[in-house]
Every structure is written in structure tokens, then in C-alpha cells.
Amino acid sequence: MDQLRVAFTWLKRYHFWVLALLVVGLSVGAWFSAAAALQQQYTAAKGKIEGEFSKLRSVSGKSFMPNEDVNAKQANENREFAARVKAIWDELYNSQKESVLKWPDQLGAAFVRHLSGKSFGDPIGLDYRNRYLNYIKKRFPDLLAIIDAEELESSGSGGGRSSLGRSRSRIGNLDEGGEGGRGGSPGVDVEEPQHMVDWLDQDTLRSQMDFAETPSSVQIWVTQEDLWVYETLLTAIAKTNEATGSKRQSKAAVRVIEELSVGAAAIRDTPTAGRLYVPEAGDGAGGRGFSEGGGFSEGGGFSDGGAGFSEGGRGYPGEGGGGLPGEGGGAAELLTNRYLDTQGLPMAVEPDSYSFGVEYKRLPIRMSLEMDRRWLNELIIQLANAPLQVEVDQVRINAEGTDNFRTGSNNTGSGADVITFDRTPNISNVVLQGSVYIFNPPDTGRMEVAAGGEESL
Numbered sequence: 001m002d003q004l005r006v007a008f009t010w011l012k013r014y015h016f017w018v019l020a021l022l023v024v025g026l027s028v029g030a031w032f033s034a035a036a037a038l039q040q041q042y043t044a045a046k047g048k049i050e051g052e053f054s055k056l057r058s059v060s061g062k063s064f065m066p067n068e069d070v071n072a073k074q075a076n077e078n079r080e081f082a083a084r085v086k087a088i089w090d091e092l093y094n095s096q097k098e099s100v101l102k103w104p105d106q107l108g109a110a111f112v113r114h115l116s117g118k119s120f121g122d123p124i125g126l127d128y129r130n131r132y133l134n135y136i137k138k139r140f141p142d143l144l145a146i147i148d149a150e151e152l153e154s155s156g157s158g159g160g161r162s163s164l165g166r167s168r169s170r171i172g173n174l175d176e177g178g179e180g181g182r183g184g185s186p187g188v189d190v191e192e193p194q195h196m197v198d199w200l201d202q203d204t205l206r207s208q209m210d211f212a213e214t215p216s217s218v219q220i221w222v223t224q225e226d227l228w229v230y231e232t233l234l235t236a237i238a239k240t241n242e243a244t245g246s247k248r249q250s251k252a253a254v255r256v257i258e259e260l261s262v263g264a265a266a267i268r269d270t271p272t273a274g275r276l277y278v279p280e281a282g283d284g285a286g287g288r289g290f291s292e293g294g295g296f297s298e299g300g301g302f303s304d305g306g307a308g309f310s311e312g313g314r315g316y317p318g319e320g321g322g323g324l325p326g327e328g329g330g331a332a333e334l335l336t337n338r339y340l341d342t343q344g345l346p347m348a349v350e351p352d353s354y355s356f357g358v359e360y361k362r363l364p365i366r367m368s369l370e371m372d373r374r375w376l377n378e379l380i381i382q383l384a385n386a387p388l389q390v391e392v393d394q395v396r397i398n399a400e401g402t403d404n405f406r407t408g409s410n411n412t413g414s415g416a417d418v419i420t421f422d423r424t425p426n427i428s429n430v431v432l433q434g435s436v437y438i439f440n441p442p443d444t445g446r447m448e449v450a451a452g453g454e455e456s457l
Contacts, residue, residue, distance in 0.1 A: 086442055086444065089359060089439070089442040090442050092439045093439040093440070093441060093442060095387055096387050096388060096438065096439055099387040100228050100231070100232065100387045100388050101228060101388075101438070103115055103224070104135065104139075106135055107128075107131060107132065107135050108131065110128075111128050111131055111132075114128050115128075119354070119441070120221050120225070120354050121217070121218060121221055121331075121354030122217070123217050124217040124220055124221075126214070129214050129215055129216070129217065129220060130214055132215065132220050133211055133213075133214055133215060136209045136211065136215075136223065137209070137210070137211075139209060139227070140202075140205070140206050140209055143205070143227075143230060143231065143234060144199065144202070146231065146234040146235055146238050147196060147197045147199065147234050147237050147238045147241070147254075147257075148195050148196040148197060148238075149195055149196070149197045149198065149199040149202070149257075150193075150194075150195045150198065150199075151202070152199070152200070152202060152203070154203055154206070154207075193249045195249065196241055196247075196248075196249050196252050197237065197241070197249070197252065197254060197255065197256070197257060198249075198255065198256045198257070199257040199260075200256060200257060200258050200259075201257070201258065201259045201260065204259075204260075204261070204265075205226070205230060205260070208223060208226065209223060209227075216331075218331045218334055218335070219334065222263075222334050222335070222338075225363070225438070226262050226263070228388060228438075229262050229363060229365065229388060229436050230260065230262065232383075232386045232387070232388040232390065232436065233260055233365065233367060233383075233390070234260075235382075235386065236379060236382035236383045236386055236390070237254045237257070237369075237379070237382075239382045240253045240254055240375055240378050240379045240382055241253050241254055243375070243378050244372075244375065252372075253371055253372050253374075253375035253378065253379065254369050254370075254371040254372075254375075254379070255370050255371060255372075255427070256369065256370035256371075257367075257368075257369055258368040258369065258370060258429070259366065259367070259368035260365075260366075260367055261365065261366040261367075262363060262364070262365055262436075263337075263338040263339075263363060263364065264336075264337040264338055264346065264364075265366075266364040266365050266366035266433070267337075267346065267364050267366070268366075331349065332349050335349040335354070335356075336348050336349045338356075338363070339356040339357070339361050339362055339363055339364075340362040340363075340364055340435055341357075341362075342357075344362075344393075344435075357440065358440070358443070358446065359439065359440060360437045360438055360439045360440060361437075361438045361440065362435045362436070362437060362438075363435060363436045363438060364433075364434070364435050364436075365390065365432075365433075365434055365435060365436055366431070366432070366433055367430075367431070367432040368429065368430075368431045369429070369430050369431075369432075370427060370428070370429055370430075371427070371428065371430050372426045372427055372428075373397055373426055373427075373428045373430060374426050376395070376397075376430060379432075380392050380395075380432075383432075383434070388436050388437070388438060389436070389437045390434055390435070390436050390437075391434050391435055391436075391437065392432050392433070392434040393433055393434045393435065394431075394432070394433040394434070395430065395431070395432055395433075396430070396431040396433075397428050397429070397430050397431075398428050398429055399429070399431060
């Protein structure tokens with residue numbers, strides 16, 4: 001009894017602290033209990049959310065929903081898209097074929113029937129190759145008529161560049177009143193040329209068309225393709241001159257054609273020239289190979305060390321005779337580096353293959369002109385709108401540097417030179433570098449839709 005009285009007395013004295021400790025203990029216990037319950041709820045909710053996200057990722061990662069109806073509709077969309085691509089391809093190819101890529105009527109209906117259905121590089125019968133030989137000898141004057149140019153005497157070098165100084169001097173001395181011009185002397189009456197354009201390197205193409213013997217099939221395909229491209233370039237120049245409304249050479253937009261190049265010859269003086277394909281050892285013997293280095297010779301052919309052909313090189317088996325029995329002219333020599341790939345680099349010719357692109361072939365071109373640069377935009381538009389579309393990649397104006405003043409004689413007898421003002425400051429040397437797109441016949445096999453809904457493209 002006494003012990004209870006002592007304990008009650010102590011509890012009465014310290015009851016505040018006892019109650020405080022009891023409250024704290026109960027609070028801590030309640031907090032731990034609540035936290036454990038919340039943790040269980042959080043873990044359960046997190047697992048449910050992650051499970052839903054995992055299901056979503058497994059569905060979105062698939063190409064097609066695992067649903068036959070969705071797959072069928074997707075395959076139908078692919079077929080419709082392939083049909084639209086084919087329609088555009090057909091339109092572009094047929095437009096070029098109907099307006100440009102067709103054999104001339106002068107060759108006769110039998111020749112056209114013989115070539116009907118043939119592709120680039122296919123064999124052409126001997127009789128028809130002889131007929132083409134007779135036709136091509138008379139074709140060059142028609143090209144001159146497109147731009148109203150005078151046929152120059154052959155220089156014997158294949159380039160025709162010996163007339164460069166003469167034409168520049170003649171045109172440079174023309175102005176509205178016949179009183180001198182680019183360095184010309186006042187009071188000197190200069191006769192207006194009878195032709196609109198001077199084409200200085202016409203021997204380059206003319207020598208290519210002047211076959212010494214019956215051409216091979218590959219030579220005919222390459223020459224005719226070049227003619228189609230030359231016609232396109234010349235027609236663009238003619239339309240640009242027509243846009244000026246002038247009938248005089250001194251007022252023409254393009255007065256002088258210093259160079260028109262197609263194929264491998266067109267990529268000299270460009271970064272691409274250093275990337276020309278050079279056959280490796282083992283590519284086959286015979287024929288002529290390719291060499292590293294600079295540009296082409298003035299004679300319209302190729303020089304040793306140039307960006308073209310060198311003696312003693314390597315060709316392809318069987319290509320030394322054109323790749324076709326009984327024919328002359330090397331196919332590898334004509335076709336390697338002639339076309340550009342999708343990256344704009346020269347392509348090699350593969351043995352037994354004349355494929356140089358899927359949808360189209362890219363044939364490099366180069367134009368060096370003496371023209372009124374105010375009409376440059378019109379010329380580029382005409383090239384872009386041509387049936388054989390020309391994509392201009394690079395334009396250089398007076399690349400070597402010129403000015404608007406000329407040094408000439410003062411005609412005073414003192415012998416001293418004077419500076420005369422250039423009366424035609426807008427006449428410049430313009431170099432255009434680009435490529436022609438020649439579309440291949442549409443290949444429907446490349447646009448078929450597989451059973452899984454994916455195109456074969």
C-alpha cells in the first residue's frame with residue numbers, strides 16, 4: 001500500500017512529462033503506419049502506369065498495327081503513291097521522247113522501226129549504221145541554223161579555237177553608231193556581221209560527227225545523245241537572243257559561243273575533274289584507260305596527263321572493238337566518266353552494262369559564252385524549261401578578271417597608249433557548269449508493292 005502511495009505521489013508530480021512522452025510515442029506510431037500504407041499504394045500505382053506504357057511502346061514500335069484492315073489500307077496507300085510516282089515518271093519521259101529523244105525522220109521509217117524498243121547501247125544493224133553515217137555528214141549545218149551562226153573553216157585541230165581572237169575583235173568593235181566599241185577607235189566604220197552568233201569551238205562537235213568509217217552502235221548512241229543535248233543548249237541560246245528583239249549581233253544577248261562541252265570534257269576545271277574514274281589493274285587489257293591530272297587538249301580530243309584518256313592504259317575485256325562483234329570504237333573509252341552518279345561524281349562503265357541511273361541519267365555540260373550578262377537570268381530560265389532539263393550548278397562571270405577600260409593606240413602618232421572607256425561594259429565572259437537530266441523508260445517492276453505493304457523501291 002505504501003508503494004502505491006509513493007508511485008501515485010511521483011506520477012502526480014511528473015504527470016506532465018509522462019503524458020508528453022505518451023503523446024509523442026502514439027504520434028510516431030501513427031505516422032509510420034500511414035507512411036507504410038502510402039508506400040504500398042504508390043508502388044501499386046507505379047507498377048500499373050509502367051505496365052500501360054510498356055504496352056503502348058510495344059504497339060507503337062511496330063511498322064503496322066496487327067490488324068488486317070489497317071494493313072490492307074496501308075498497302076493501298078502505298079500502291080496509290082507508287083501509281084502517282086509512275087505517272088510523273090511517264091510524263092517526264094514521254095515529254096522528252098516526243099519532243100527531243102526521237103530519231104530524225106531523215107533516217108527513214110525503216111530505221112525508226114529498227115530502233116523502236118531498243119535501249120541505249122543495244123546493237124544496231126550494219127545497214128542502218130551505214131545509213132546513219134550518210135545522215136550525220138549532212139547534219140551539222142542544221143545546228144548552225146538554230147542560232148544563226150556561220151560555219152567556220154576547219155582548223156584541223158578539232159577545236160576551232162583559232163577564230164577566237166578574230167571574233168572577239170570584230171564583235172568588240174561594234175556599237176550602235178559604228179563608232180568603235182570595246183577598245184575600238186571612234187570614227188571607224190565597222191561592218192555588222194551577217195550572223196547572230198559566232199560559234200568558235202564548232203570543230204569539236206563537227207569532228208565527232210565526221211566518221212572516217214561506219215560507226216559502231218555505241219558511237220551512234222553517244223553521238224545522237226550528244227546531238228539531242230547540243231540542240232537543247234543551242235535552242236536555249238536562240239530563244240534568249242529572240243527575247244532581246246534584236247536582229248543584230250551587236251545587240252544579241254549571246255554573241256559568241258567559246259565552248260560547248262558535253263560529257264567527260266565538260267567537267268574539266270571543276271573539283272569533279274580530280275575524281276575521274278581510273279580503272280585499276282586487272283580491269284582487263286586492251287583499249288585505252290584514264291590518267292590523272294589536268295584538262296583536255298585543244299584539239300577536241302584527249303591529252304596525256306589530262307582528265308581523259310592516255311595511251312597505254314587499261315580498258316575492259318572485249319571493249320577494244322566497241323563491245324559488239326564486227327564494230328569499231330571502244331565503249332569504255334566513250335562511256336567511262338561520261339555520266340554523273342547521284343553524288344555528282346563521274347561514273348565508270350560496267351562490263352556488259354549500259355545502266356547509268358535508275359530514273360534518269362545525268363550528263364554534265366559546260367557553256368562558255370561571251371554575252372550580255374543582263375540576259376543571264378533569261379538564259380538560265382530557258383535551260384531549266386527545256387524538254388531536256390538543264391540544271392545549272394555553277395555560274396562564273398569574268399572568272400579570269402577583266403575591267404571596263406581598254407588600252408589602245410591614241411592615233412596621234414606619238415606611239416603612246418591611252419586608256420579608252422569600254423562602250424559595252426555589260427558584255428562578259430560567262431561560264432555555266434551543270435548537267436542534263438535524260439529520263440529512262442519507267443520501270444514498273446521497281447514500284448511494285450509487296451504483300452506486307454512495303455514498296456519494292
